[in-house]
Amino acid sequence: MRKRKTLVDVAAAAGVSKMTASRALRGDKDVSKASIERVRAAAREIGYYGNHLAASLSSSRAELIGVVVPALANVVFPEVMSGVSDALRGTGFQPVFGVTEYDTEKEYEIIRSMLSWRPAGLIITGLEQTEATRKLLSGADIPIVQTMDCDGEPLDACVGFSHSKAGYDIAKALLATGRRRIGYAGCNLDKDTRAAKRRQGFLRALADSGVPLAGEVTASGLSSIQSGRKLAEEILKRYPDLDCIYFSNDDLAAGGICYCLETGMAVPEQIALAGFNGLDIIEGFPGRIATSKTARHAIGQAAAGIILEAVKGNGSTGGQRIILEPTISLGALQKA
Amino acid sequence: MRKRKTLVDVAAAAGVSKMTASRALRGDKDVSKASIERVRAAAREIGYYGNHLAASLSSSRAELIGVVVPALANVVFPEVMSGVSDALRGTGFQPVFGVTEYDTEKEYEIIRSMLSWRPAGLIITGLEQTEATRKLLSGADIPIVQTMDCDGEPLDACVGFSHSKAGYDIAKALLATGRRRIGYAGCNLDKDTRAAKRRQGFLRALADSGVPLAGEVTASGLSSIQSGRKLAEEILKRYPDLDCIYFSNDDLAAGGICYCLETGMAVPEQIALAGFNGLDIIEGFPGRIATSKTARHAIGQAAAGIILEAVKGNGSTGGQRIILEPTISLGALQKA
DNA sequence: TTGAAAGCGCTAACAC
DNA sequence: GTGTTAGCGCTTTCAA
Numbered sequence: 001m002r003k004r005k006t007l008v009d010v011a012a013a014a015g016v017s018k019m020t021a022s023r024a025l026r027g028d029k030d031v032s033k034a035s036i037e038r039v040r041a042a043a044r045e046i047g048y049y050g051n052h053l054a055a056s057l058s059s060s061r062a063e064l065i066g067v068v069v070p071a072l073a074n075v076v077f078p079e080v081m082s083g084v085s086d087a088l089r090g091t092g093f094q095p096v097f098g099v100t101e102y103d104t105e106k107e108y109e110i111i112r113s114m115l116s117w118r119p120a121g122l123i124i125t126g127l128e129q130t131e132a133t134r135k136l137l138s139g140a141d142i143p144i145v146q147t148m149d150c151d152g153e154p155l156d157a158c159v160g161f162s163h164s165k166a167g168y169d170i171a172k173a174l175l176a177t178g179r180r181r182i183g184y185a186g187c188n189l190d191k192d193t194r195a196a197k198r199r200q201g202f203l204r205a206l207a208d209s210g211v212p213l214a215g216e217v218t219a220s221g222l223s224s225i226q227s228g229r230k231l232a233e234e235i236l237k238r239y240p241d242l243d244c245i246y247f248s249n250d251d252l253a254a255g256g257i258c259y260c261l262e263t264g265m266a267v268p269e270q271i272a273l274a275g276f277n278g279l280d281i282i283e284g285f286p287g288r289i290a291t292s293k294t295a296r297h298a299i300g301q302a303a304a305g306i307i308l309e310a311v312k313g314n315g316s317t318g319g320q321r322i323i324l325e326p327t328i329s330l331g332a333l334q335k336a
Numbered sequence: 337m338r339k340r341k342t343l344v345d346v347a348a349a350a351g352v353s354k355m356t357a358s359r360a361l362r363g364d365k366d367v368s369k370a371s372i373e374r375v376r377a378a379a380r381e382i383g384y385y386g387n388h389l390a391a392s393l394s395s396s397r398a399e400l401i402g403v404v405v406p407a408l409a410n411v412v413f414p415e416v417m418s419g420v421s422d423a424l425r426g427t428g429f430q431p432v433f434g435v436t437e438y439d440t441e442k443e444y445e446i447i448r449s450m451l452s453w454r455p456a457g458l459i460i461t462g463l464e465q466t467e468a469t470r471k472l473l474s475g476a477d478i479p480i481v482q483t484m485d486c487d488g489e490p491l492d493a494c495v496g497f498s499h500s501k502a503g504y505d506i507a508k509a510l511l512a513t514g515r516r517r518i519g520y521a522g523c524n525l526d527k528d529t530r531a532a533k534r535r536q537g538f539l540r541a542l543a544d545s546g547v548p549l550a551g552e553v554t555a556s557g558l559s560s561i562q563s564g565r566k567l568a569e570e571i572l573k574r575y576p577d578l579d580c581i582y583f584s585n586d587d588l589a590a591g592g593i594c595y596c597l598e599t600g601m602a603v604p605e606q607i608a609l610a611g612f613n614g615l616d617i618i619e620g621f622p623g624r625i626a627t628s629k630t631a632r633h634a635i636g637q638a639a640a641g642i643i644l645e646a647v648k649g650n651g652s653t654g655g656q657r658i659i660l661e662p663t664i665s666l667g668a669l670q671k672a
Numbered sequence: 673t674t675g676a677a678a679g680c681g682c683t684a685a686c687a688c
Numbered sequence: 689g690t691g692t693t694a695g696c697g698c699t700t701t702c703a704a
Contacts, residue, residue, distance in 0.1 A: 004477075047471075047472075047475060049448055049451055049452050049472075050452040051393075051452055051454060052452045052453045052454075053389055053392050053393040053398060053453065053454050054393050056389050057387075057389045057390050057393050062389060064432075064453075071418075072414040072415065072417055072418040072421070073414070073415070073418060075411055075414070077414075078408040078409070078411070078413075078414040079408065079409070081408055081433070082407075082408040082409060082435065085408070085433075085434075085435045089442075092449070094432055094434070094449060094450065094453065095432070095433055095434075096400075096430055096431070096432045096433075097417070097421070097431055097432075097433055098421075098430070098431075099418065099421045106425075112385055113428070113430060114430065115385055116385050116386040116387055116388045117388045117389060117400075117430065118387060118388075118389055135383075136383075136385075139383060141340075224616050224619075225616050225617055225619055225620040226616065226619045226620075228620075229619075229620070251616075254617070254620055255619075255620055258620035258621060261597065280560050280561050280562065280587075281561055281590070281617060283560075283561055283562045283565075284561040284562075284564075284565070284590055284591055284594035285594060
C-alpha cells in the first residue's frame with residue numbers, strides 16, 4: 001500500500017508548516033482558529049492518525065502505562081485491569097499488560113521489557129519483588145503503583161489493603177458466630193504471597209482466641225472451582241467434625257459449596273464456608289458463603305488515577321497510599 | 337536521577353562504536369565474539385535496557401501487538417488474552433490491550449489509538465466492525481486477526497468458530513435428549529453479536545425440527561450469575577412447564593442452576609439447563625449443565641501465532657482461517 | 673567485522 | 689501565530 005501518512009502530508013494538505021500542523025492536532029494554544037480547522041480537516045481527509053512512537057521519542061514520554069498482573073485466569077486481575085482501563089479512557093494513555101504467572105523471574109523480565117517502552121507509569125501487583133526488580137523499578141524514575149497489598153513497604157505509591165488483617169478479621173467474624181471447629185483450605189500458597197498473608201492473619205486470630213485450627217489442606221497450582229471441590233472433599237474426609245472452612249479465596253469456596261450441597265450438607269447450618277474476594281460467583285449462593293468483598297475495580301481505577309495525577313503534576317506520586325479495605329459479608333452465617 | 341543510559345553509554349563502556357553495540361545487543365551476525373561479550377557485559381554493568389520507542393521508530397516496526405476485547409468482566413476474554421500472552425512470551429513482543437465495552441464507536445477510537453503505536457499486528461474480537469473501522473484497519477497494512485467468530489467475511493485472518501452453528505448444534509443435541517418444551521434466556525443480545533448469532537442458530541434448529549420455542553426472556557447489560565438467576569426466575573414463572581432452558585452463556589446458566597436448586601427443582605431431571613463456553617464454573621455442578629466448550633485460550637494462542645508468523649514471514653497472514661469448533665458436553669442430560 | 677552518515681516522524685526551544 | 693532548527697535513541701545503508 002501507499003506510504004503511511006505523516007505530519008508533513010497533513011501540513012502540505014493544509015498549506016501550513018509541519019509545526020503548525022503538530023500544534024493544531026495536539027490542541028496547543030496559540031494556533032489560529034483558521035489553522036486548526038484547516039489542519040484538522042486535512043488530517044481527516046487524508047486519514048492521518050499520528051505516530052505515537054515518534055511523538056513519544058521526541059517528547060521523551062510515552063502515553064503508555066504498564067500493568068503487570070500474576071494471572072488472567074483469576075478474575076480478580078482482569079477486574080483490576082478493567083478499572084485501569086476505565087480510568088485511562090479518554091486520557092490518551094494506553095495500557096500495556098504483562099502476566100507473571102506468579103513467577104518473580106518472569107516478573108523481572110516483563111518489567112524490564114516494559115520499561116524499554118518508556119511507559120509513563122507502571123502498575124504492578126503486590127509488594128514482593130526480587131531485589132533486581134526493585135532496583136530496576138527505582139532506577140526507572142517513573143511513577144510506580146503497587147496494587148492489592150499494603151502489608152509491607154511500597155517502592156512508591158500503593159493501593160490495596162492488608163491481607164493479613166483481612167484474614168484476621170474474617171476469622172474473628174467467624175468465631176463470633178460461634179464456630180469453633182474451623183479448618184483451612186488453600187491453594188498456591190507458595191507463590192501467592194497475599195493468600196499466604198491472609199492465612200497467617202487467620203491463624204493469628206484463632207490463636208489469639210485460643211481456638212486451635214481444626215484441620216488444614218493445601219494444594220499447589222492455581223485456584224479454581226474444581227480444586228475447591230477437591231480440597232473440600234479432602235478436608236471433610238480427614239476432619240469430618242468441622243463446622244467451618246476458610247478457603248483461600250472464593251473460587252475454592254464456590255467449589256466447596258458445590259461439593260457440600262451435592263453431598264447433602266446444609267450450608268451454612270451444618271458447615272459454614274468462607275472465601276475471599278466477593279466474586280460474582282458467590283452471588284449464585286446468596287447469603288450462604290461468607291466472604292470479604294474487595295474493591296478490585298476501584299483499586300485499578302485508583303492506581304491509574306495516581307499515575308495520571310503524577311504525570312500531570314510534578315511526576316511524583318508523593319508516595320500515596322490508598323487503603324480500600326474489604327468489607328466482610330457473613331450472609332446467613334451470622335444467624336446460624 | 338541520572339540521565340537514562342543509551343546505546344552510546346554502552347558503546348563507550350565497551351570501547352566500540354554505537355553501531356557495534358547495537359548489533360551485538362540484537363544478536364546480529366557478523367559481530368566478533370569478543371565484541372559481543374564486551375558489549376553484553378558493559379550493558380549489564382551499567383544497567384542498560386534499551387529504548388523500544390527509538391528502535392521501533394528507526395526500524396519502523398514496533399514489537400507491540402494490540403489486543404482488543406469487548407470486556408474484561410466476562411472471563412472468556414481474559415482467557416483469550418492469556419493465550420495471546422502465552423504465545424508472545426519470549427518473543428520480545430508485548431501485548432497492548434483495549435476494551436470496547438461492546439461499543440463500536442469506542443472500538444474505532446481504541447483501534448485508531450493503537451494503530452498510532454504502529455503495532456506489528458492487531459487481534460480484535462468478532463467480525464462486526466463499523467465501515468470506518470474496517471477502512472482504518474485495511475489501510476493499516478499490518479496483519480489483523482479477528483477472533484472468536486467465523487460467521488462472515490474476515491478482513492484478513494480469523495480464528496474462531498461459527499456461533500450460529502454452535503447454537504444450532506446444541507439445540508439439536510438437546511432435542512435428541514427428548515426435551516420439547518424449550519425456552520431461551522439471554523443477555524446483551526443487542527450488543528453481543530455472537531450471542532445473537534447463537535440464538536439465531538438455536539431457533540433455526542428448533543424450527544427445522546418443528547419444535548416451537550416454548551418461552552423466551554432477555555435482558556440488556558452484561559451477563560452475570562446474578563442476571564442468570566433473575567432470568568431463570570422470570571422464565572420459569574412465566575413458562576412453568578419448561579423442561580429445558582438454553583442460556584446465552586454459562587454465567588447465566590450458572591445463575592440459573594443456583595435458582596433451580598434453591599427452589600428445589602431437579603437438574604437436569606426436571607429441568608435441563610444449557611449454557612455456552614464451558615467455563616470453570618460449570619464444573620462446580622459436574623454433569624448437570626450442558627454446554628459447548630470453546631477453546632478460548634487456544635484461540636488467543638493461535639491468533640498471536642498467526643501474527644508472529646506473518647511478521648517473521650512476508651508480512652501477510654495469507655488470510656488464514658482457523659476454526660476451533662466447540663465441543664458439546666451434555667453431561668447427565670443425555671441420560672435423562 | 674566495524675564504523676560513519678543519514679534518517680525514522682515527531683516535538684522542544686527558540687526565532688520571526 | 690507561525691516557522692526554523694535541532695535533536696529524541698535507535699537502525700539502515702553504505703563505505704572501509
